[in-house]
Amino acid sequence: MESTTLGGTTGVPAAPPDPRGPGWSVGVDVGGTKVLAALLDPAGRVARTHRAATRPGPDGLVDVVTTAVRTLTRAHGVPVERLAGTGVGVPGVVDPVTGTVEHAVNVGVAQPFALAAAVASVLGPAARVRVENDLNAAVLGAAHTVEPGATARDVAFLALGTGVAAGLLLDGTLRRGSHRAAGEVGHLTLVPGGLPCKCGQAGCIEQYASGSALDAAWPSPDARPAPVALLDAADAGDARAVAVRDRFVGAVAVAVRVLVLTCDVDRVVVGGGVSQLGTRLLDPLRAQLAREAAASPFLASLGVTDRVHLAPRDVPVAAVGAALVGRGEHV
């Protein structure tokens, strides 16, 4: 599945390489199945992207990351040693100071692994490699891209994917958490005594708002992704599909409300696989939040409905955020 695309996923024309220039960086977003990398120009625009399959385990991880960096920099004529840095976003517990990753079970890294050092040892002594949790990278990318020409300072990135969790940028600073566990809203209880969750609890938000939850509740009968099949069936009037959809939208709305009422984030950017639904998700989500606000002057005063946005579908926000980490922002 490996592919490299010029200015690929943004629609922004590629800036010409600046052979003198510092300021270029590469970001690599490592997911459970795919790796998406972006070369960012000094102005913060995506110049080129690269996609490959994830290879689990420490060696596979280092190989796929370094291949992505070399591929992008060679293709664009920016030497690795001239990069401002390389950032890697990984779904696990990351120590951004040491560049060590652990509990990254989806990419086959359970024990602490010094990923930054391992990548740097392959790329060469001049490489500046930084590692960050993938949702922290994603919220930086979302803040960088959600408003054209400006960087938002107060954002939650709510990822609806295999699980449900958020990255938090508060007052311009990443909120990693005292135990690097901030944003675990997916494991708050939505339905007491509800569906069992792999975390050991029951009725977690994640069991109703994640992509996995939709896969389980409405297996796609054909090539369409489960969320699309579900919404198609609901639109066609299938009562059971309507119930599953409404429960899903209600669960996402609860996650949004938790983020807004607890952290008072200015924006909640919904991302992750399910966000590919676009307005088919955003419109009913906003309608749900508007109904709640209509019943509650308190919620209305907070303007929850207007705080919700979708991650841009044409920008790899997590890779962009990793590239911002790579060039030393938000250390």
Added chain:
Amino acid sequence: MESTTLGGTTGVPAAPPDPRGPGWSVGVDVGGTKVLAALLDPAGRVARTHRAATRPGPDGLVDVVTTAVRTLTRAHGVPVERLAGTGVGVPGVVDPVTGTVEHAVNVGVAQPFALAAAVASVLGPAARVRVENDLNAAVLGAAHTVEPGATARDVAFLALGTGVAAGLLLDGTLRRGSHRAAGEVGHLTLVPGGLPCKCGQAGCIEQYASGSALDAAWPSPDARPAPVALLDAADAGDARAVAVRDRFVGAVAVAVRVLVLTCDVDRVVVGGGVSQLGTRLLDPLRAQLAREAAASPFLASLGVTDRVHLAPRDVPVAAVGAALVGRGEHV
């Protein structure tokens, strides 16, 4: 009810006044019924406290605050003009830069009111007056006092009083929120379709975890506060009291879990009137959290149970926090 106490509420012997010294400050915590003020010495110890009844409205507010400051400073021989500053904590929406208060309905100030300027105009041109939201002041005071000899940097102060809400100190910085509304966990839904809340929603955490909720669910038959009467009845085996108590403890546990899972705060300090229950609240709360952790390796890994503490009963944490605000910390 006016009274002034030497080293009053802390048990710490009063430090001798330092007539040369900068660094002394006064903090005034304005509540719906009472005002509690503290004179803090340069080492951050409570030298003297003062208590008075709240007088609603802008004029009453200014009068009671300035009287508290003058009473404490005169009694201790520290001239007002030598104070490092005066801080005022108010239950409302506060602009800490301008010192303006609004939506402070419990103290009779609805429209924007320039409280800092009004207090300074009475105390004199040398007075440095700063205003902060009362829960923000309280979390600073809690961080200052929860561990003897050290200041915690990552704390939520969960107030169980008339309502339920939290102040947040994250990575050493107050999280006021993008709309100065962070910490409103009391209005997250605990029981769908449950007890109506004045916010317009139903089943809010506040309807089960607040002091007002206990007053309503278990009106005291005598002079004991409602929470005490409830626990006494539960201890005596009253099945209905046991049910109300368990629902109360469960609701507080949910608020704690929301704060830990969303913000990953290192400590949750439970305060407010209900926290006067002391270990009669803390023990069942920790037991509830421990039961939840026993069922969930995820919750166990977060160590939620060990993060919960009670506000010290012998320190006026909100007044202490206001005094820290007054001397210019956390601007």
